[in-house]
Amino acid sequence: MVANQSSKRTIKIGLLGFGVVGQGVWKHLTADRSALEQRLGVKLELARAAVSDLSKKRDVRVAKSKLTDDPQTIVDDPSIDIVCELIGGTKLARKLTLDALKAGKIVVSANKALICDYGEEIFACARKHGTHYFFEASVAGGIPIIKTLREGLVANRFPLIYGILNGTSNYILTRMEREGLSFEDIVGDARALGYVEADESLDLDGWDAAHKAVILAYLAHGRWVKLKDMLVEGIRDITQHDITYARELGYKIKLLAVITRDFDSNRLSVRLHPALIPAREMMASVDEVFNGISLTGDVVGTTLLVGRGAGQDATASAVISDIADAVHALLGAPAPIICEEDAEVYADLGAGVELASPSDIHASYYLRLRVKDQPGVLAKITEVLSEQGVSIASMIQHEELSSRSATLLFTTHESNEHVMGETLKRLKKLKTVIDAPFLLRIFES
């Protein structure tokens, strides 16, 4: 693929969006361009970047002539080969993406929300116009999870994929665990560090990681799962009680995406929630802003990938690897081994798959109850659990003398969502139970 300098084709790249990630891509493509050009056998030109405000000061210095506040001009520029959509959001991003694909450009994206909501339409559009849509940066930042799933582990089917896909919530949980502080204490720091997205619900209520889980589930199983059909829970309600008791029992609490497929019954389950995981598992050591993904393939066994899931540089690394694949495609490669545009392949992967309902989850559970500190309370609660068929594995009681209340922490033997839902309803009705009972799942892979 190495040609003489003179015969090298020039590939022109346009960036839509010039925020943290866009500037990272520009910075690294500028700094390392000659090495990358040699590797790819082409010349790379950063043609233009679309910004929202031309007058804004930026860390990365770019000639004014390279900036525009009209992203459509990049999409419409016939000389541009690759468009990197890094503006986020779904409305404008969708229009620009579809326009770029219709113009035959390759689009590189880090936009998980867009793929999650409009992936089907976007992939069909790429297919129809004979071009490609690459999105390595959309899941787990710098970890090449999409390439690993589609190419490196192409020989495999995946009964289990699980992991930590949101760095911000992992940072908060890690600091809560290490410092003994409350969620509210730490989330302020996370905001100050710029770790929390403007729409806080993405990080704190699990939606960002849920978007990524939907993408991984599609790539592995050929089925788009709608967020509304998934169990999605965030980390806002986790307290030091939970973290401390989990630790005593040999667990850590992590916000997990869990994607399972039973190839016998052909049932697919995709969910996102905080879970107690055994502290001895490597996933439990994936701390701070790191992401971790465990892939269990039917041929390869279990593979774990850990790395930075977000941030300017890690995301830029993934975008640039997609640019490299895009260049490869522009030089005449057929589509990637398994390509998002291969509708037939994904139709086959997803053939006959039934989506499991969130209520189908079987697990052991962790249960926290705040109760009035008076005689007979524990008897009443354990009676309810017993009547519902919930078997207690461990129990601890913390008295709070000042408020004449106590916190009860239970773990259960295996049960299921339906039973636990009914149990929670009954417990909530008890006059001695003060707040809404809080439930976490225990995940043992």
Add this chain to the structure above:
Amino acid sequence: MVANQSSKRTIKIGLLGFGVVGQGVWKHLTADRSALEQRLGVKLELARAAVSDLSKKRDVRVAKSKLTDDPQTIVDDPSIDIVCELIGGTKLARKLTLDALKAGKIVVSANKALICDYGEEIFACARKHGTHYFFEASVAGGIPIIKTLREGLVANRFPLIYGILNGTSNYILTRMEREGLSFEDIVGDARALGYVEADESLDLDGWDAAHKAVILAYLAHGRWVKLKDMLVEGIRDITQHDITYARELGYKIKLLAVITRDFDSNRLSVRLHPALIPAREMMASVDEVFNGISLTGDVVGTTLLVGRGAGQDATASAVISDIADAVHALLGAPAPIICEEDAEVYADLGAGVELASPSDIHASYYLRLRVKDQPGVLAKITEVLSEQGVSIASMIQHEELSSRSATLLFTTHESNEHVMGETLKRLKKLKTVIDAPFLLRIFES
């Protein structure tokens, strides 16, 4: 890439060698062929496998007509597109590989020793004949480390790559640590389980992992390092003293490959030896037959990959992913993003690199001495250390009453190989020092 069934090209695959890995490839390609064919848009035919003994019973059932005991007939068969070289060794494997490449076939290999010794010649041959040589299975089995290094992390240069690359030695160290047994006790079990290669030195003296380190160093830095220029030490001399004291100090002992490049001084260091690593690091939790590789890229930061480094299924997974890439290439793709045949790219990567001598290593050290249990011994030894400028970080003494000897265990502050070598020489000469002093490096990434 999906075409109608009728128009699908048939890709014919020949296997050289039909041992554990060869049979694994055959088994999984047979079982999952239709899914893989759909993904690749071709028909795959397992044309023939070369065995050493036609009459041998095998776990995988194959029609007799598909077996041959003359591997050359596979290499010479013009209808075969892809040859998988899985016979191991370097003499016959080299000849068959070169012949297949000369015939324009793509060769897929798991043969790390061959690549390490003849990679340069093989890559040049592939380049000359316009074909490819893929070898994902040669390093870390099922972990797609080569694809990750060359494609997923293409935006990066790598100041540090380190990890556990030999499953057998890791299995032995893990069991020694968990069960408190000696190396000799465990190695017998490992032999019985078929974990130890026929040439035991490959696993026990570090050569297998050293081969893999050489390959990774070439891929990351464009420079072939000769085994004779490397520090290579195995695990035979590690005792329970070492493991126990390491644990007390918060370390675990792992057989590590360490590849560093200082981009300022342009010095490359490649080494393979057991090391004490902090128990809190995730790499320390890579136990049993698992492999783990940590890649620190200048853009992406640190990424860790963990998975099965050997065994029939994991290795087959890697071979099949290479077959998929080979099919991709046969369908008209240009070479991979960075291709082993791109001599210019690797020449550029390796431009001006100076190989660091093993004596340039700077580290903290662990030192074990068996001494006569008599007055003044410790004073004499610490005097030597002090005169050599070796600063003691910690020390412990175990008396062995039965033999009137004692074992002294030290850790030092940072020193270097030269100083430690001189120190060991002086210690060895002391009449009170019974066995040869034993040294391990402490690795903190």
